[in-house]
Amino acid sequence: MDDTVNAFVSGTMVPIAGQAGGPLDGLSFAVKDLFDVAGLPTGGGNHDWALAHPVPQRHAWAVQTLLDAGASFVGKTITDEVSLGILGENAFDGTPINSAAPERVPGGSSSGSAAAVAAGLCDTALGTDTGGSVRVPASFCGLYGIRPTHGRLDTTGMLPQAPSSDTTGWFARDGETFARVSTVLLGEAPGALPTRLLIATDAFAFADPEVAEALQPMVTRLSRIVGEVREDIMAPQGLSVWARAQRTLQPVEAWNTFRQWVETANPRMAFSVVAGLLNGARMPEGERQWAEMMRLEARARLRHLLPPGTILCLPTTAFPAPLRGLSQPVLQPLKDRISCLCAQGGLTGSPQVSLPGATVNGAPVGLSIIGGRGTDATLIAVARAMGEAA
Template sequence: MSAPTPVPAGLVEAFRDYERALMEDDVPALDRLFAPGPTTLRGDAQGLLVGHEAISAFRGSRGGAPRRRLVQTHVQTIDEDHALVVAVTELERGGRGQQTQLWARGPDGWQVTAAHVSVPAPALDTRVWRVVGDPLVPGSGDGPLAGQSVAVKDLYAVAGHRTGAGNPAWLATSPTAGEHAHAVARLLEAGADVRGIARTDELAWSLAGANHHTGTPPNPRAPYRLPGGSSSGSATAVSLGHATIGLGTDTGGSIRVPAAYQGLFGIRTTHSAVPVDGLVPLAPSYDAVGWLARDAATLAAVGEVLLPPADEDRAGTDEVVLVPQLLRLAEPAVAAAVRTAVPGGRRATVEQWPLGDLDRWLDAFRTVQAWEAWQSHGAWLEGRLDVLGPDVRGRFEHARTVTDGQADAARAVARGARAAVRSLVGRRVLLLPAASSVAPRVGDDVAATREATLRLTCLAGLAGLPAVTMPVQAGGLPAGACLVAAAGRDQDLLRLAAETQAPRP
């Protein structure tokens, strides 16, 4: 250990204790060696943790640090009770890293008050991408999307590649695609490059973004929190700047939720407005093509390529409606942020809607979704449900039990919900939360959050309506405000979203 000035007594021993505890994953010792209180800092490429409590929770859940050895250690003494330690490390898996620590001596001895850790970036972050290129598939080189890059959710056929649907067993039995899915082909024709094939939750049946087999993509805008799913890889790729367009799908919120959690713009299109040719289904009655972008202009540019021309017979107004019952389904900070997101500074009309059947509508949505999911994949899953992660497996085990009679009864309720929601929205624009909360922390129990979010997202799904998510801030974290309008008014919503966009930080 080198130092230009004398090293304070006890610091070397404390540093060695820290290294030993780190390699042994001795969480109590690490907790003791990090200063208590809300101002202690630990940062890495994924984000910054503030406060001893947050750092301790991270250490307790990560399962240990990568194996390494110290190559160099340098100390800059500030005074007899404070010192900066910079160490160069060599990882067993290859490459070098670096850690910088500010140590302070107090009543309990030497403790770290701030630390930053860096390790070599992976050649391919397999949490985000299944396969990636530079580009993977080049576009036409000309057109309105020239210069744009696309992260394609691993449900769409990409010619020359297999479709993995978020599951290794599915990938192993999937044939190589002979042609692109409709949406992929249109984007390539318009000049965009396919950057790669991005991860998805298994068979797209989740809103969290955590894949049992490939891990949880990071959330760059809300570190150590869930990215949202099931278009998780596409959203994270866009948020990281790896791609400018994230092509995904939305059945129960799989565009809207990751857009909200990661501070992105996203659109779930009118049901059947964009053909689903070449797309692995989940529940065809609700499946819709969608995409994400970091700005409203890019979101709209993709709409010009993928959406049919606006139908003048479906023209509506820009009157915005807020419904208190729906706002109350979200956390207070999210609801407050949504109230301020009225496009163009307009005044919103506040209405009480007859939503007493919302729980029945959600039950019907889930039942139809489950029945259709089993019709779509039951033949393949029969006898091999154990290839699925626990959460998704539980959903398919339930789907297997849904009878035709239950599905018929649920479809009758869903038809009533469709008519009711379409009538309530009318020619106006509904503004509601895209998700009930900010992104939960990785490892949190998300059952209640998922339930509240589905009460919000099922409305557009049941009614087959377009929904555009716009980023807002709630308590310093990303959240989403969602615009919903009549079928076919996708372009109107894209225009309104552009009116709300403020310069990005």
């Protein structure tokens, strides 16, 4: 199969057969180039990273789990440099094509994985999500995508960025495939449906009016599936305050992760990536301490909002995917708005699923559902039910 959307590293698809007879037998998968695949370099979206690190001899846990379940590996996908990006544009490898809106970015940093699934080049694909890197491309490309409960999945063999927020995630085009893959990776079948739905009024008000309107039929369908519905505010301190806290903690951890490599290898990097790392290097300690306290407040808020049997919904992104090739001054305010609807993932560690089903001017936008920590299987059950009801 040809790489028609520039989703794969060097345009190369390298097959590895899965174990016959497993629950995912017959499915194919790709992996973001942050996961180790034995015998292939882990490039991390930066050519100097691959040169500075040995070729892995073992598969990452998530890769091995999918192979053992019968899914067949088809190749490694493009990522924003060392996962430090949210739009999917890579100065080294280019920008994968968003099949759902070819003139627009696919979203990042799991850009290649989302593009490959959206184009039908594989059935599912692994990504990572620290500040939105599965949820955002799922929304922009019209896919199912999950950020599981933080710490639930083994991240052995996955290149870290900010460990207190990093998660493995995955994409699918349809709810049934999404449920099959999720059952294997979570080690748990879809659970019982929730009985209460909260609508995050602050998040819907923050989104573009066209997005909020486009998502209303999905919210109505979700309401019928769940039953009891009420409105509430997700972030009483302010969505931008939660985003500021995440944008404080994440760069500090990223700098700690990549500092030795940057200082010893002096790698070639895009300006936007360097700027992000320098932001972390220069972060005042007082700001970091404030952000840690805000993280505790955010976690307490979601524990209060999401007792067993309750989920919350909100727009995954405030707008559809931006056009490709925009300048940094134009993109930065858009990135800031993206983080306002994604910060709760890294701050609270709660599971979140982005559901496809709405468009604005022909471009996809996703509806997200969030549950309490450990309720991943409940969200998968809702995703499957939403797919069946579409």
